[in-house]
Amino acid sequence: xxxxxxxxxxxxxxxxxxxxxxxxxxxxxxxxxxxxxxxxxxxxxxxxxxxxxxxxxxxxxxxxxxxxxxxxxxxxxxxxxxxxxxxxxxxxxxxxxxxxxxxxxxxxxxxxxxxxxxxxxxxxxxxxxxxxxxxxxxxxxxxxxxxxxxxxxxxxxxxx
Amino acid sequence: xxxxxxxxxxxxxxxxxxxxxxxxxxxxxxxxxxxxxxxxxxxxxxxxxxxxxxxxxxxxxxxxxxxxxxxxxxxxxxxxxxxxxxxxxxxxxxxxxxxxxxxxxxxxxxxxxxxxxxxxxxxxxxxxxxxxxxxxxxxxxxxxxxxxxxxxxxxxxxxxxxxxxxxxxxxxxxxxxxxxxxxxxxxxxxxx
Numbered sequence: 001x002x003x004x005x006x007x008x009x010x011x012x013x014x015x016x017x018x019x020x021x022x023x024x025x026x027x028x029x030x031x032x033x034x035x036x037x038x039x040x041x042x043x044x045x046x047x048x049x050x051x052x053x054x055x056x057x058x059x060x061x062x063x064x065x066x067x068x069x070x071x072x073x074x075x076x077x078x079x080x081x082x083x084x085x086x087x088x089x090x091x092x093x094x095x096x097x098x099x100x101x102x103x104x105x106x107x108x109x110x111x112x113x114x115x116x117x118x119x120x121x122x123x124x125x126x127x128x129x130x131x132x133x134x135x136x137x138x139x140x141x142x143x144x145x146x147x148x149x150x151x152x153x154x155x156x157x158x159x160x
Numbered sequence: 161x162x163x164x165x166x167x168x169x170x171x172x173x174x175x176x177x178x179x180x181x182x183x184x185x186x187x188x189x190x191x192x193x194x195x196x197x198x199x200x201x202x203x204x205x206x207x208x209x210x211x212x213x214x215x216x217x218x219x220x221x222x223x224x225x226x227x228x229x230x231x232x233x234x235x236x237x238x239x240x241x242x243x244x245x246x247x248x249x250x251x252x253x254x255x256x257x258x259x260x261x262x263x264x265x266x267x268x269x270x271x272x273x274x275x276x277x278x279x280x281x282x283x284x285x286x287x288x289x290x291x292x293x294x295x296x297x298x299x300x301x302x303x304x305x306x307x308x309x310x311x312x313x314x315x316x317x318x319x320x321x322x323x324x325x326x327x328x329x330x331x332x333x334x335x336x337x338x339x340x341x342x343x344x345x346x347x348x349x350x351x352x
């Protein structure tokens with residue numbers, strides 16, 4: 001390697017040396033070179049001026065209320081998400097409840113109302129009408145319960 | 161409360177732990193965002209989104225890894241998504257590629273070192289900040305992570321999701337480009 005090649009090779013490492021990211025062996029090799037080469041030492045000094053400047057850049061400060069705003073925003077988002085989850089769960093449970101009441105209730109309804117059916121001579125089509133009314137009432141009760149739960153939950157959240 | 165215990169508590173849904181983390185990292189996260197997007201209002205908006213994302217995704221954080229690297233990677237993703245949406249041109253790659261062989265050293269070798277010394281001695285900070293802002297975003301972020309956040313190259317590689325060799329070459333190129341901008345601005349000032 002010629003002397004000028006050596007300078008170029010050494011100088012190529014200066015940015016990373018100034019960034020403090022070279023391995024100790026390479027750093028030592030550069031230190032040996034710059035100890036005897038004033039122009040490379042001066043060049044390294046320039047890189048170190050830049051890296052030193054970068055390390056000392058002032059830290060921009062966020063506005064003082066940003067911390068509180070962020071905290072409040074995150075809390076509100078998480079609460080809204082939790083409420084969504086709770087509402088979804090409530091709805092699923094109510095759907096199950098409605099189906100269960102409807103399916104299990106129908107045989108009971110038949111047994112209890114069998115006397116009435118024979119007295120009024122209710123035909124098959126009317127029987128289905130009763131079934132539909134019964135189902136609609138069950139679903140209506142479930143829906144009302146869901147709405148009431150949701151309103152109550154929202155009120156509790158507002159009070160909290 | 162230490163960072164590790166704050167992270168564990170946040171995973172259990174404790175919002176006070178989030179306050180601890182915000183308090184600890186707010187200046188650094190804000191500074192990093194500001195270096196990336198350059199606009200304080202956008203940085204503040206992204207700051208809020210970052211902490212919301214932290215609260216939502218804390219369970220996906222692998223506690224065996226560095227929390228800082230995870231936090232900055234998350235911050236970076238949000239900032240880049242924002243830039244892609246608002247100013248896609250700001251994400252254009254700088255000229256050249258990340259190959260370590262292609263360097264700006266030759267260009268710098270011809271620059272007169274005198275004015276640079278004078279400049280850095282005189283109005284170092286304002287010139288540096290302005291030169292930094294003229295760098296492409298991929299250079300600004302690597303300089304910020306190394307010199308301001310004092311991250312190791314391995315941590316930077318995690319944040320940027322690139323190999324270690326790419327971090328090194330990008331760091332060198334960004335420093336070379338920064339110096340070139342500084343020297344060019346000095347040259348222009350001298351001519352004026």
